[in-house]
Amino acid sequence: AIMRCPTISRVVSEGPGEEAELSPAPRDCEAAPPFPEVVLVQRAMATFHLALMQLQISSIKSDNVTQACISLPECFNSPYGTKYFPEYAEKIPGESTQKLSKVAKECSIYLIGGSIPEEDAGKLYNTCAVFGKLHLFDIDVPGKITFQESKTLSPGDSFSTFDTPYCRVGLGICYNMRFAELAQIYAQRGCQLLVYPGAFNLTTGPAHWELLQQSQAVDNQVYVATASPAREDKTSYVACGHSTVVNPWREVLAKAGTEAAIVYSDIxxxxxAEIRQQIPIFRQKQSDLYAMEMKKP
Incomplete structure:
Protein backbone atom coordinates (compact mmCIF):
# COMPACT_ATOMS: atom_id res chain seq x y z
CA ALA A 1 0.00 0.00 0.00
CA ILE A 2 1.07 3.61 -0.52
CA MET A 3 1.57 5.77 2.58
CA ARG A 4 0.67 9.45 2.44
CA CYS A 5 0.30 12.39 4.83
CA PRO A 6 -2.83 13.80 6.51
CA THR A 7 -6.19 13.46 4.75
CA ILE A 8 -5.19 15.11 1.48
CA SER A 9 -3.83 12.11 -0.37
CA ARG A 10 -5.50 8.82 -1.18
CA VAL A 11 -4.63 5.31 -2.33
CA VAL A 12 -6.36 4.05 -5.48
CA SER A 13 -5.03 0.54 -5.98
CA GLU A 14 -2.36 -1.72 -4.56
CA GLY A 15 -1.77 -3.27 -7.98
CA PRO A 16 -3.38 -4.74 -11.08
CA GLY A 17 -5.95 -7.39 -10.36
CA GLU A 18 -6.04 -6.75 -6.63
CA GLU A 19 -8.93 -5.20 -4.78
CA ALA A 20 -8.75 -1.67 -6.13
CA GLU A 21 -10.47 -0.02 -3.20
CA LEU A 22 -9.77 3.53 -2.07
CA SER A 23 -8.66 4.07 1.50
CA PRO A 24 -7.87 7.31 3.33
CA ALA A 25 -4.28 8.16 4.05
CA PRO A 26 -3.07 7.54 7.60
CA ARG A 27 -3.15 10.48 9.98
CA ASP A 28 0.51 10.17 10.91
CA CYS A 29 3.50 10.12 8.56
CA GLU A 30 6.50 7.89 8.89
CA ALA A 31 9.88 9.54 9.08
CA ALA A 32 11.38 10.25 5.68
CA PRO A 33 14.12 7.80 4.69
CA PRO A 34 17.49 9.24 3.62
CA PHE A 35 17.87 9.82 -0.10
CA PRO A 36 19.13 6.63 -1.78
CA GLU A 37 21.81 6.61 -4.43
CA VAL A 38 19.99 7.06 -7.71
CA VAL A 39 20.16 3.74 -9.53
CA LEU A 40 17.89 1.94 -11.93
CA VAL A 41 15.79 -0.51 -9.95
CA GLN A 42 15.95 -3.86 -11.71
CA ARG A 43 12.48 -5.05 -12.72
CA ALA A 44 11.15 -8.07 -14.56
CA MET A 45 10.43 -6.05 -17.70
CA ALA A 46 12.73 -3.51 -19.36
CA THR A 47 9.94 -1.91 -21.42
CA PHE A 48 6.31 -1.22 -20.61
CA HIS A 49 3.41 0.58 -22.28
CA LEU A 50 2.05 3.94 -21.11
CA ALA A 51 -1.25 5.49 -22.22
CA LEU A 52 -2.42 9.07 -21.63
CA MET A 53 -6.04 10.14 -22.14
CA GLN A 54 -6.68 13.66 -23.42
CA LEU A 55 -10.38 14.03 -22.66
CA GLN A 56 -12.93 16.50 -23.98
CA ILE A 57 -14.28 17.77 -20.65
CA SER A 58 -18.05 18.24 -20.42
CA SER A 59 -20.15 20.28 -18.01
CA ILE A 60 -22.04 17.03 -17.27
CA LYS A 61 -20.09 15.29 -14.53
CA SER A 62 -21.41 11.78 -15.21
CA ASP A 63 -20.24 11.99 -18.84
CA ASN A 64 -16.72 12.88 -17.73
CA VAL A 65 -16.54 9.94 -15.32
CA THR A 66 -17.94 7.41 -17.81
CA GLN A 67 -15.16 7.91 -20.37
CA ALA A 68 -12.32 7.94 -17.86
CA CYS A 69 -9.67 5.18 -17.74
CA ILE A 70 -5.88 4.55 -17.75
CA SER A 71 -4.26 8.00 -17.24
CA LEU A 72 -6.28 11.18 -17.00
CA PRO A 73 -5.81 14.96 -17.10
CA GLU A 74 -6.16 17.51 -14.32
CA CYS A 75 -9.73 18.03 -13.02
CA PHE A 76 -11.03 15.39 -15.43
CA ASN A 77 -14.53 15.27 -13.91
CA SER A 78 -15.12 19.04 -13.91
CA PRO A 79 -14.86 22.08 -16.16
CA TYR A 80 -11.64 23.85 -15.19
CA GLY A 81 -12.30 27.04 -13.24
CA THR A 82 -12.46 28.10 -9.61
CA LYS A 83 -16.19 28.82 -9.87
CA TYR A 84 -16.84 25.16 -10.80
CA PHE A 85 -14.75 23.46 -8.11
CA PRO A 86 -17.23 23.76 -5.19
CA GLU A 87 -20.08 22.35 -7.31
CA TYR A 88 -18.11 19.40 -8.71
CA ALA A 89 -16.14 18.56 -5.56
CA GLU A 90 -16.77 15.21 -3.89
CA LYS A 91 -15.60 13.15 -0.97
CA ILE A 92 -13.07 10.37 -1.47
CA PRO A 93 -14.20 7.67 -2.02
CA GLY A 94 -16.97 9.07 -4.20
CA GLU A 95 -18.60 8.79 -7.62
CA SER A 96 -15.48 9.51 -9.67
CA THR A 97 -12.91 7.57 -7.67
CA GLN A 98 -15.15 4.52 -7.26
CA LYS A 99 -15.47 4.35 -11.06
CA LEU A 100 -11.69 4.52 -11.46
CA SER A 101 -11.23 1.86 -8.79
CA LYS A 102 -13.61 -0.46 -10.64
CA VAL A 103 -11.84 0.09 -13.99
CA ALA A 104 -8.41 -0.56 -12.48
CA LYS A 105 -9.61 -3.82 -10.99
CA GLU A 106 -11.51 -5.04 -14.06
CA CYS A 107 -8.73 -4.20 -16.53
CA SER A 108 -5.79 -5.20 -14.29
CA ILE A 109 -4.01 -1.90 -14.89
CA TYR A 110 -2.21 0.77 -12.94
CA LEU A 111 -4.40 3.85 -13.22
CA ILE A 112 -3.29 7.39 -12.42
CA GLY A 113 -6.53 9.21 -11.82
CA GLY A 114 -5.64 12.68 -13.07
CA SER A 115 -7.17 14.93 -10.44
CA ILE A 116 -10.59 15.91 -9.13
CA PRO A 117 -11.84 18.66 -6.81
CA GLU A 118 -12.00 16.98 -3.39
CA GLU A 119 -13.95 18.28 -0.39
CA ASP A 120 -12.46 17.35 2.96
CA ALA A 121 -13.14 18.94 6.35
CA GLY A 122 -14.58 22.08 4.78
CA LYS A 123 -11.64 22.64 2.43
CA LEU A 124 -11.26 21.97 -1.29
CA TYR A 125 -8.23 20.18 -2.72
CA ASN A 126 -7.12 19.49 -6.28
CA THR A 127 -6.47 15.81 -5.64
CA CYS A 128 -4.83 13.10 -7.71
CA ALA A 129 -5.49 9.47 -6.82
CA VAL A 130 -2.30 9.39 -4.77
CA PHE A 131 -1.41 13.05 -4.60
CA GLY A 132 -2.72 16.28 -3.07
CA LYS A 133 -1.50 19.31 -5.03
CA LEU A 134 1.46 21.11 -3.44
CA HIS A 135 1.60 24.39 -5.37
CA LEU A 136 -1.48 26.43 -6.27
CA PHE A 137 -1.64 28.13 -9.65
CA ASP A 138 -1.91 31.91 -9.32
CA ILE A 139 -1.11 33.89 -12.47
CA ASP A 140 -1.61 37.45 -13.68
CA VAL A 141 -0.36 38.19 -17.20
CA PRO A 142 -1.62 41.69 -18.10
CA GLY A 143 -3.89 41.65 -21.13
CA LYS A 144 -3.91 37.85 -21.36
CA ILE A 145 -5.00 35.84 -18.30
CA THR A 146 -5.63 36.14 -14.56
CA PHE A 147 -6.36 32.99 -12.56
CA GLN A 148 -6.12 32.26 -8.82
CA GLU A 149 -6.53 28.70 -7.56
CA SER A 150 -5.67 29.91 -4.05
CA LYS A 151 -9.07 31.62 -3.79
CA THR A 152 -10.77 28.20 -3.88
CA LEU A 153 -8.27 25.36 -3.32
CA SER A 154 -5.92 24.45 -0.46
CA PRO A 155 -2.33 23.24 -1.05
CA GLY A 156 -1.15 19.73 -0.24
CA ASP A 157 1.79 19.00 2.05
CA SER A 158 3.38 15.70 0.99
CA PHE A 159 5.18 13.90 -1.83
CA SER A 160 3.66 10.97 -3.72
CA THR A 161 5.48 8.08 -5.35
CA PHE A 162 4.36 4.53 -5.99
CA ASP A 163 6.02 1.32 -7.14
CA THR A 164 4.92 -0.90 -10.02
CA PRO A 165 6.52 -4.10 -11.34
CA TYR A 166 8.15 -1.87 -13.97
CA CYS A 167 9.48 1.21 -12.22
CA ARG A 168 8.89 3.76 -9.48
CA VAL A 169 6.60 6.66 -10.45
CA GLY A 170 6.47 10.21 -9.07
CA LEU A 171 3.32 12.31 -9.29
CA GLY A 172 2.63 16.03 -9.57
CA ILE A 173 -0.29 18.15 -10.74
CA CYS A 174 0.09 20.87 -13.38
CA TYR A 175 1.77 23.90 -11.73
CA ASN A 176 4.00 21.53 -9.70
CA MET A 177 5.95 21.00 -12.94
CA ARG A 178 7.44 24.50 -12.58
CA PHE A 179 9.22 23.61 -9.34
CA ALA A 180 12.50 21.88 -10.17
CA GLU A 181 13.05 20.75 -6.58
CA LEU A 182 10.07 18.40 -6.70
CA ALA A 183 11.43 16.52 -9.72
CA GLN A 184 14.92 16.41 -8.20
CA ILE A 185 13.59 14.83 -5.00
CA TYR A 186 11.62 12.27 -6.99
CA ALA A 187 14.74 11.35 -8.95
CA GLN A 188 16.72 11.03 -5.72
CA ARG A 189 13.99 8.75 -4.41
CA GLY A 190 14.55 6.42 -7.36
CA CYS A 191 11.73 7.44 -9.71
CA GLN A 192 12.21 6.64 -13.40
CA LEU A 193 8.90 8.14 -14.58
CA LEU A 194 7.24 11.42 -13.57
CA VAL A 195 3.56 11.92 -14.44
CA TYR A 196 1.78 15.29 -14.38
CA PRO A 197 -1.95 15.65 -15.02
CA GLY A 198 -2.14 19.31 -16.05
CA ALA A 199 -4.09 22.03 -17.80
CA PHE A 200 -1.77 24.74 -19.09
CA ASN A 201 -3.63 27.52 -20.91
CA LEU A 202 -3.12 29.18 -24.29
CA THR A 203 -0.70 31.73 -22.79
CA THR A 204 1.60 29.45 -20.80
CA GLY A 205 1.10 26.26 -22.82
CA PRO A 206 2.77 27.21 -26.11
CA ALA A 207 5.64 28.87 -24.24
CA HIS A 208 6.41 26.43 -21.45
CA TRP A 209 4.46 23.12 -21.59
CA GLU A 210 6.91 21.05 -23.65
CA LEU A 211 9.98 22.99 -22.49
CA LEU A 212 9.35 22.17 -18.82
CA GLN A 213 8.85 18.49 -19.58
CA GLN A 214 12.07 18.31 -21.58
CA SER A 215 14.11 20.18 -18.96
CA GLN A 216 12.89 17.88 -16.17
CA ALA A 217 13.56 14.79 -18.28
CA VAL A 218 17.14 15.84 -19.11
CA ASP A 219 18.06 17.36 -15.73
CA ASN A 220 16.84 14.35 -13.75
CA GLN A 221 17.34 11.59 -16.35
CA VAL A 222 13.75 10.36 -16.16
CA TYR A 223 10.78 9.91 -18.46
CA VAL A 224 8.15 12.64 -18.14
CA ALA A 225 4.49 12.24 -19.14
CA THR A 226 1.78 14.91 -19.08
CA ALA A 227 -1.98 14.44 -19.52
CA SER A 228 -3.98 17.53 -20.50
CA PRO A 229 -7.68 18.05 -21.20
CA ALA A 230 -8.52 18.52 -24.87
CA ARG A 231 -8.95 22.11 -26.04
CA GLU A 232 -12.45 23.54 -25.95
CA ASP A 233 -12.51 27.16 -27.10
CA LYS A 234 -15.99 27.88 -25.71
CA THR A 235 -15.10 27.25 -22.05
CA SER A 236 -14.08 29.95 -19.57
CA TYR A 237 -10.65 28.33 -19.16
CA VAL A 238 -9.14 26.95 -22.37
CA ALA A 239 -6.53 24.19 -21.93
CA CYS A 240 -3.77 23.92 -24.53
CA GLY A 241 -4.00 20.13 -24.99
CA HIS A 242 -0.88 18.36 -26.34
CA SER A 243 -0.54 15.51 -23.83
CA THR A 244 3.07 14.40 -24.21
CA VAL A 245 5.66 11.75 -23.35
CA VAL A 246 9.35 12.81 -23.27
CA ASN A 247 12.38 10.55 -22.74
CA PRO A 248 15.56 11.41 -20.78
CA TRP A 249 17.33 12.44 -24.01
CA ARG A 250 14.73 15.20 -24.53
CA GLU A 251 13.07 13.34 -27.40
CA VAL A 252 9.28 13.64 -27.69
CA LEU A 253 8.09 10.04 -27.99
CA ALA A 254 4.38 10.79 -28.37
CA LYS A 255 2.26 13.93 -28.47
CA ALA A 256 -1.44 14.62 -28.93
CA GLY A 257 -2.89 17.53 -30.84
CA THR A 258 -5.57 19.74 -29.34
CA GLU A 259 -8.51 17.37 -29.84
CA ALA A 260 -9.61 14.44 -27.65
CA ALA A 261 -7.12 11.60 -28.11
CA ILE A 262 -5.28 8.71 -26.49
CA VAL A 263 -1.49 8.87 -26.53
CA TYR A 264 0.56 5.66 -26.37
CA SER A 265 4.28 5.25 -25.76
CA ASP A 266 6.76 2.58 -24.71
CA ILE A 267 8.85 3.41 -21.65
CA ALA A 273 19.96 2.95 -17.71
CA GLU A 274 22.24 3.56 -20.71
CA ILE A 275 21.78 7.34 -20.48
CA ARG A 276 22.50 7.34 -16.76
CA GLN A 277 25.65 5.30 -17.39
CA GLN A 278 26.85 7.51 -20.25
CA ILE A 279 26.24 10.77 -18.36
CA PRO A 280 26.58 9.86 -14.64
CA ILE A 281 25.38 13.16 -13.18
CA PHE A 282 24.10 11.66 -9.93
CA ARG A 283 27.44 10.03 -9.09
CA GLN A 284 29.31 13.23 -9.92
CA LYS A 285 27.30 15.68 -7.82
CA GLN A 286 29.49 17.52 -5.30
CA SER A 287 27.47 16.94 -2.16
CA ASP A 288 30.15 18.68 -0.09
CA LEU A 289 29.21 21.94 -1.86
CA TYR A 290 25.44 21.65 -2.33
CA ALA A 291 22.51 19.40 -1.50
CA MET A 292 18.73 19.22 -1.85
CA GLU A 293 16.93 19.39 1.51
CA MET A 294 13.58 17.66 1.98
CA LYS A 295 11.72 18.99 5.03
CA LYS A 296 8.75 16.59 4.93
CA PRO A 297 8.31 13.04 3.61
Missing amino acids: DLKKL
Whole structure:
Protein backbone atom coordinates (compact mmCIF):
# COMPACT_ATOMS: atom_id res chain seq x y z
CA ALA A 1 0.00 0.00 0.00
CA ILE A 2 1.07 3.61 -0.52
CA MET A 3 1.57 5.77 2.58
CA ARG A 4 0.67 9.45 2.44
CA CYS A 5 0.30 12.39 4.83
CA PRO A 6 -2.83 13.80 6.51
CA THR A 7 -6.19 13.46 4.75
CA ILE A 8 -5.19 15.11 1.48
CA SER A 9 -3.83 12.11 -0.37
CA ARG A 10 -5.50 8.82 -1.18
CA VAL A 11 -4.63 5.31 -2.33
CA VAL A 12 -6.36 4.05 -5.48
CA SER A 13 -5.03 0.54 -5.98
CA GLU A 14 -2.36 -1.72 -4.56
CA GLY A 15 -1.77 -3.27 -7.98
CA PRO A 16 -3.38 -4.74 -11.08
CA GLY A 17 -5.95 -7.39 -10.36
CA GLU A 18 -6.04 -6.75 -6.63
CA GLU A 19 -8.93 -5.20 -4.78
CA ALA A 20 -8.75 -1.67 -6.13
CA GLU A 21 -10.47 -0.02 -3.20
CA LEU A 22 -9.77 3.53 -2.07
CA SER A 23 -8.66 4.07 1.50
CA PRO A 24 -7.87 7.31 3.33
CA ALA A 25 -4.28 8.16 4.05
CA PRO A 26 -3.07 7.54 7.60
CA ARG A 27 -3.15 10.48 9.98
CA ASP A 28 0.51 10.17 10.91
CA CYS A 29 3.50 10.12 8.56
CA GLU A 30 6.50 7.89 8.89
CA ALA A 31 9.88 9.54 9.08
CA ALA A 32 11.38 10.25 5.68
CA PRO A 33 14.12 7.80 4.69
CA PRO A 34 17.49 9.24 3.62
CA PHE A 35 17.87 9.82 -0.10
CA PRO A 36 19.13 6.63 -1.78
CA GLU A 37 21.81 6.61 -4.43
CA VAL A 38 19.99 7.06 -7.71
CA VAL A 39 20.16 3.74 -9.53
CA LEU A 40 17.89 1.94 -11.93
CA VAL A 41 15.79 -0.51 -9.95
CA GLN A 42 15.95 -3.86 -11.71
CA ARG A 43 12.48 -5.05 -12.72
CA ALA A 44 11.15 -8.07 -14.56
CA MET A 45 10.43 -6.05 -17.70
CA ALA A 46 12.73 -3.51 -19.36
CA THR A 47 9.94 -1.91 -21.42
CA PHE A 48 6.31 -1.22 -20.61
CA HIS A 49 3.41 0.58 -22.28
CA LEU A 50 2.05 3.94 -21.11
CA ALA A 51 -1.25 5.49 -22.22
CA LEU A 52 -2.42 9.07 -21.63
CA MET A 53 -6.04 10.14 -22.14
CA GLN A 54 -6.68 13.66 -23.42
CA LEU A 55 -10.38 14.03 -22.66
CA GLN A 56 -12.93 16.50 -23.98
CA ILE A 57 -14.28 17.77 -20.65
CA SER A 58 -18.05 18.24 -20.42
CA SER A 59 -20.15 20.28 -18.01
CA ILE A 60 -22.04 17.03 -17.27
CA LYS A 61 -20.09 15.29 -14.53
CA SER A 62 -21.41 11.78 -15.21
CA ASP A 63 -20.24 11.99 -18.84
CA ASN A 64 -16.72 12.88 -17.73
CA VAL A 65 -16.54 9.94 -15.32
CA THR A 66 -17.94 7.41 -17.81
CA GLN A 67 -15.16 7.91 -20.37
CA ALA A 68 -12.32 7.94 -17.86
CA CYS A 69 -9.67 5.18 -17.74
CA ILE A 70 -5.88 4.55 -17.75
CA SER A 71 -4.26 8.00 -17.24
CA LEU A 72 -6.28 11.18 -17.00
CA PRO A 73 -5.81 14.96 -17.10
CA GLU A 74 -6.16 17.51 -14.32
CA CYS A 75 -9.73 18.03 -13.02
CA PHE A 76 -11.03 15.39 -15.43
CA ASN A 77 -14.53 15.27 -13.91
CA SER A 78 -15.12 19.04 -13.91
CA PRO A 79 -14.86 22.08 -16.16
CA TYR A 80 -11.64 23.85 -15.19
CA GLY A 81 -12.30 27.04 -13.24
CA THR A 82 -12.46 28.10 -9.61
CA LYS A 83 -16.19 28.82 -9.87
CA TYR A 84 -16.84 25.16 -10.80
CA PHE A 85 -14.75 23.46 -8.11
CA PRO A 86 -17.23 23.76 -5.19
CA GLU A 87 -20.08 22.35 -7.31
CA TYR A 88 -18.11 19.40 -8.71
CA ALA A 89 -16.14 18.56 -5.56
CA GLU A 90 -16.77 15.21 -3.89
CA LYS A 91 -15.60 13.15 -0.97
CA ILE A 92 -13.07 10.37 -1.47
CA PRO A 93 -14.20 7.67 -2.02
CA GLY A 94 -16.97 9.07 -4.20
CA GLU A 95 -18.60 8.79 -7.62
CA SER A 96 -15.48 9.51 -9.67
CA THR A 97 -12.91 7.57 -7.67
CA GLN A 98 -15.15 4.52 -7.26
CA LYS A 99 -15.47 4.35 -11.06
CA LEU A 100 -11.69 4.52 -11.46
CA SER A 101 -11.23 1.86 -8.79
CA LYS A 102 -13.61 -0.46 -10.64
CA VAL A 103 -11.84 0.09 -13.99
CA ALA A 104 -8.41 -0.56 -12.48
CA LYS A 105 -9.61 -3.82 -10.99
CA GLU A 106 -11.51 -5.04 -14.06
CA CYS A 107 -8.73 -4.20 -16.53
CA SER A 108 -5.79 -5.20 -14.29
CA ILE A 109 -4.01 -1.90 -14.89
CA TYR A 110 -2.21 0.77 -12.94
CA LEU A 111 -4.40 3.85 -13.22
CA ILE A 112 -3.29 7.39 -12.42
CA GLY A 113 -6.53 9.21 -11.82
CA GLY A 114 -5.64 12.68 -13.07
CA SER A 115 -7.17 14.93 -10.44
CA ILE A 116 -10.59 15.91 -9.13
CA PRO A 117 -11.84 18.66 -6.81
CA GLU A 118 -12.00 16.98 -3.39
CA GLU A 119 -13.95 18.28 -0.39
CA ASP A 120 -12.46 17.35 2.96
CA ALA A 121 -13.14 18.94 6.35
CA GLY A 122 -14.58 22.08 4.78
CA LYS A 123 -11.64 22.64 2.43
CA LEU A 124 -11.26 21.97 -1.29
CA TYR A 125 -8.23 20.18 -2.72
CA ASN A 126 -7.12 19.49 -6.28
CA THR A 127 -6.47 15.81 -5.64
CA CYS A 128 -4.83 13.10 -7.71
CA ALA A 129 -5.49 9.47 -6.82
CA VAL A 130 -2.30 9.39 -4.77
CA PHE A 131 -1.41 13.05 -4.60
CA GLY A 132 -2.72 16.28 -3.07
CA LYS A 133 -1.50 19.31 -5.03
CA LEU A 134 1.46 21.11 -3.44
CA HIS A 135 1.60 24.39 -5.37
CA LEU A 136 -1.48 26.43 -6.27
CA PHE A 137 -1.64 28.13 -9.65
CA ASP A 138 -1.91 31.91 -9.32
CA ILE A 139 -1.11 33.89 -12.47
CA ASP A 140 -1.61 37.45 -13.68
CA VAL A 141 -0.36 38.19 -17.20
CA PRO A 142 -1.62 41.69 -18.10
CA GLY A 143 -3.89 41.65 -21.13
CA LYS A 144 -3.91 37.85 -21.36
CA ILE A 145 -5.00 35.84 -18.30
CA THR A 146 -5.63 36.14 -14.56
CA PHE A 147 -6.36 32.99 -12.56
CA GLN A 148 -6.12 32.26 -8.82
CA GLU A 149 -6.53 28.70 -7.56
CA SER A 150 -5.67 29.91 -4.05
CA LYS A 151 -9.07 31.62 -3.79
CA THR A 152 -10.77 28.20 -3.88
CA LEU A 153 -8.27 25.36 -3.32
CA SER A 154 -5.92 24.45 -0.46
CA PRO A 155 -2.33 23.24 -1.05
CA GLY A 156 -1.15 19.73 -0.24
CA ASP A 157 1.79 19.00 2.05
CA SER A 158 3.38 15.70 0.99
CA PHE A 159 5.18 13.90 -1.83
CA SER A 160 3.66 10.97 -3.72
CA THR A 161 5.48 8.08 -5.35
CA PHE A 162 4.36 4.53 -5.99
CA ASP A 163 6.02 1.32 -7.14
CA THR A 164 4.92 -0.90 -10.02
CA PRO A 165 6.52 -4.10 -11.34
CA TYR A 166 8.15 -1.87 -13.97
CA CYS A 167 9.48 1.21 -12.22
CA ARG A 168 8.89 3.76 -9.48
CA VAL A 169 6.60 6.66 -10.45
CA GLY A 170 6.47 10.21 -9.07
CA LEU A 171 3.32 12.31 -9.29
CA GLY A 172 2.63 16.03 -9.57
CA ILE A 173 -0.29 18.15 -10.74
CA CYS A 174 0.09 20.87 -13.38
CA TYR A 175 1.77 23.90 -11.73
CA ASN A 176 4.00 21.53 -9.70
CA MET A 177 5.95 21.00 -12.94
CA ARG A 178 7.44 24.50 -12.58
CA PHE A 179 9.22 23.61 -9.34
CA ALA A 180 12.50 21.88 -10.17
CA GLU A 181 13.05 20.75 -6.58
CA LEU A 182 10.07 18.40 -6.70
CA ALA A 183 11.43 16.52 -9.72
CA GLN A 184 14.92 16.41 -8.20
CA ILE A 185 13.59 14.83 -5.00
CA TYR A 186 11.62 12.27 -6.99
CA ALA A 187 14.74 11.35 -8.95
CA GLN A 188 16.72 11.03 -5.72
CA ARG A 189 13.99 8.75 -4.41
CA GLY A 190 14.55 6.42 -7.36
CA CYS A 191 11.73 7.44 -9.71
CA GLN A 192 12.21 6.64 -13.40
CA LEU A 193 8.90 8.14 -14.58
CA LEU A 194 7.24 11.42 -13.57
CA VAL A 195 3.56 11.92 -14.44
CA TYR A 196 1.78 15.29 -14.38
CA PRO A 197 -1.95 15.65 -15.02
CA GLY A 198 -2.14 19.31 -16.05
CA ALA A 199 -4.09 22.03 -17.80
CA PHE A 200 -1.77 24.74 -19.09
CA ASN A 201 -3.63 27.52 -20.91
CA LEU A 202 -3.12 29.18 -24.29
CA THR A 203 -0.70 31.73 -22.79
CA THR A 204 1.60 29.45 -20.80
CA GLY A 205 1.10 26.26 -22.82
CA PRO A 206 2.77 27.21 -26.11
CA ALA A 207 5.64 28.87 -24.24
CA HIS A 208 6.41 26.43 -21.45
CA TRP A 209 4.46 23.12 -21.59
CA GLU A 210 6.91 21.05 -23.65
CA LEU A 211 9.98 22.99 -22.49
CA LEU A 212 9.35 22.17 -18.82
CA GLN A 213 8.85 18.49 -19.58
CA GLN A 214 12.07 18.31 -21.58
CA SER A 215 14.11 20.18 -18.96
CA GLN A 216 12.89 17.88 -16.17
CA ALA A 217 13.56 14.79 -18.28
CA VAL A 218 17.14 15.84 -19.11
CA ASP A 219 18.06 17.36 -15.73
CA ASN A 220 16.84 14.35 -13.75
CA GLN A 221 17.34 11.59 -16.35
CA VAL A 222 13.75 10.36 -16.16
CA TYR A 223 10.78 9.91 -18.46
CA VAL A 224 8.15 12.64 -18.14
CA ALA A 225 4.49 12.24 -19.14
CA THR A 226 1.78 14.91 -19.08
CA ALA A 227 -1.98 14.44 -19.52
CA SER A 228 -3.98 17.53 -20.50
CA PRO A 229 -7.68 18.05 -21.20
CA ALA A 230 -8.52 18.52 -24.87
CA ARG A 231 -8.95 22.11 -26.04
CA GLU A 232 -12.45 23.54 -25.95
CA ASP A 233 -12.51 27.16 -27.10
CA LYS A 234 -15.99 27.88 -25.71
CA THR A 235 -15.10 27.25 -22.05
CA SER A 236 -14.08 29.95 -19.57
CA TYR A 237 -10.65 28.33 -19.16
CA VAL A 238 -9.14 26.95 -22.37
CA ALA A 239 -6.53 24.19 -21.93
CA CYS A 240 -3.77 23.92 -24.53
CA GLY A 241 -4.00 20.13 -24.99
CA HIS A 242 -0.88 18.36 -26.34
CA SER A 243 -0.54 15.51 -23.83
CA THR A 244 3.07 14.40 -24.21
CA VAL A 245 5.66 11.75 -23.35
CA VAL A 246 9.35 12.81 -23.27
CA ASN A 247 12.38 10.55 -22.74
CA PRO A 248 15.56 11.41 -20.78
CA TRP A 249 17.33 12.44 -24.01
CA ARG A 250 14.73 15.20 -24.53
CA GLU A 251 13.07 13.34 -27.40
CA VAL A 252 9.28 13.64 -27.69
CA LEU A 253 8.09 10.04 -27.99
CA ALA A 254 4.38 10.79 -28.37
CA LYS A 255 2.26 13.93 -28.47
CA ALA A 256 -1.44 14.62 -28.93
CA GLY A 257 -2.89 17.53 -30.84
CA THR A 258 -5.57 19.74 -29.34
CA GLU A 259 -8.51 17.37 -29.84
CA ALA A 260 -9.61 14.44 -27.65
CA ALA A 261 -7.12 11.60 -28.11
CA ILE A 262 -5.28 8.71 -26.49
CA VAL A 263 -1.49 8.87 -26.53
CA TYR A 264 0.56 5.66 -26.37
CA SER A 265 4.28 5.25 -25.76
CA ASP A 266 6.76 2.58 -24.71
CA ILE A 267 8.85 3.41 -21.65
CA ASP A 268 12.26 1.82 -22.24
CA LEU A 269 14.09 1.41 -18.93
CA LYS A 270 17.12 -0.10 -20.68
CA LYS A 271 17.61 3.16 -22.59
CA LEU A 272 17.21 5.06 -19.32
CA ALA A 273 19.96 2.95 -17.71
CA GLU A 274 22.24 3.56 -20.71
CA ILE A 275 21.78 7.34 -20.48
CA ARG A 276 22.50 7.34 -16.76
CA GLN A 277 25.65 5.30 -17.39
CA GLN A 278 26.85 7.51 -20.25
CA ILE A 279 26.24 10.77 -18.36
CA PRO A 280 26.58 9.86 -14.64
CA ILE A 281 25.38 13.16 -13.18
CA PHE A 282 24.10 11.66 -9.93
CA ARG A 283 27.44 10.03 -9.09
CA GLN A 284 29.31 13.23 -9.92
CA LYS A 285 27.30 15.68 -7.82
CA GLN A 286 29.49 17.52 -5.30
CA SER A 287 27.47 16.94 -2.16
CA ASP A 288 30.15 18.68 -0.09
CA LEU A 289 29.21 21.94 -1.86
CA TYR A 290 25.44 21.65 -2.33
CA ALA A 291 22.51 19.40 -1.50
CA MET A 292 18.73 19.22 -1.85
CA GLU A 293 16.93 19.39 1.51
CA MET A 294 13.58 17.66 1.98
CA LYS A 295 11.72 18.99 5.03
CA LYS A 296 8.75 16.59 4.93
CA PRO A 297 8.31 13.04 3.61
